[in-house]
Amino acid sequence: MSATQILFWILSVVALFSAIMVLLSKNPVHSVLWLIAVFFSISGHYILLNAQFLAIVNMIVYAGAIMVLFLFVVMLMNLNKETEPQKNLWLKLAGVVSGGCLLMILVSLIRQASEVTNKQVLLKDGNIGLIKNLGKALFSDYVVPFEISSVLFLSAMIGAVVIGKKN
Amino acid sequence: MPIQYYIVLSLALFCIGIVGVLTRRNAIIIFMCIELMLNAVNLLLVAFSKMHHNTVLAADKATQAGIEGQLFVFFIMVVAAAEVSVGLAIIVMMFRNTHSVDVNFLNRLKN
Incomplete structure (x- = not known):
């Protein structure tokens, strides 16, 4: 073994x-x-x-x-x-x-x-x-999902603030 | 390492997560068990990615096959991070209204 x-x-x-x-x-x-x-x-x-x-x-x-x-x-x-x-x-x-x-x-x-x-x-x-190969694939073939995920993060952040706000 | 070992390990982690969701009443523990299930799936995706890479590597030495699986795991982590922030905000709001994290208090939509 x-x-x-x-x-x-x-x-x-x-x-x-x-x-x-x-x-x-x-x-x-x-x-x-x-x-x-x-x-x-x-x-x-x-x-x-x-x-x-x-x-x-x-x-x-x-x-x-x-x-x-x-x-x-x-x-x-x-x-x-x-x-x-x-x-x-x-x-x-x-x-x-x-x-x-x-x-x-x-x-x-x-x-x-x-x-x-x-x-x-x-x-x-x-x-x-490795980071090199993953980064190449991420920023060439998968750049659109990557950018969409940033919008997802923004909406999640706003959503968390709105939900957690005291009313 | 045969792929079956990774599949069985991931299935065991996934089923432990399912048992946790079914048996606990604390909303935070249930949420943590969902994270455990997500991680089991991530581990299986990476293992399958390396398995596919191994099969293609025999024919083509410079291949990048299987990299999609690891990118998918990366996107799952992104979505999980967003999900956790919103979910914990919901749990905090629920705690503020009912002074408890017991999920049995959430059995009605009104009041």
Whole structure:
């Protein structure tokens, strides 16, 4: 087993464990911190796949900006475990069973699918994830969606201000 | 690394997100689980992009095939950032009106 494979397994275990802890934590602040751990392990997966630009963007945008926003809102509301409402046990059990059934069905489909058998993912090699190549594609073929996304950001900013304004 | 491992990892993360949406009542946790599902999809898109790149690379050494998948992930992150800002503003407004983030209080549109 090579070093990249060992790293893959470590990162996968960290990601799944942290994702489960997001659900199991009673305190919302702990949930946010576990979700940051998930995002960092997914960034590690991107580095392993040699998608360096996406790894850095994932760290800056998700683990940096979005999760700090979440943490800010959680601390603004002063939520703690006494005030958190709980669903009753049967609804929780039904949710877990339905999610598990979906996972089981999808995994069994993937095991039989002929399109993905004997296909290998190129790890730690290939240059399509580098900033140079992604930037060339982004600013030549995909420049119109890129500019439209700036308009989307502007409308989201105005929308957030309008919604959050006290009236 | 076979593509099946990445598919199963992403499916597991996605289903954990679905279970979180179904079992929790805190609006912020539900929102975080939606982010988890988005990230699972992003990871799968990058893995498929590298898989496609690997298959084309055998025939053409200077190929750029599969770069669209990573650009798509970039745009998903852009949309997710916009979505989070608006969604958290809605949650803050809801907290201001009901003094709770319980989604069960949102079962009617009026009052």
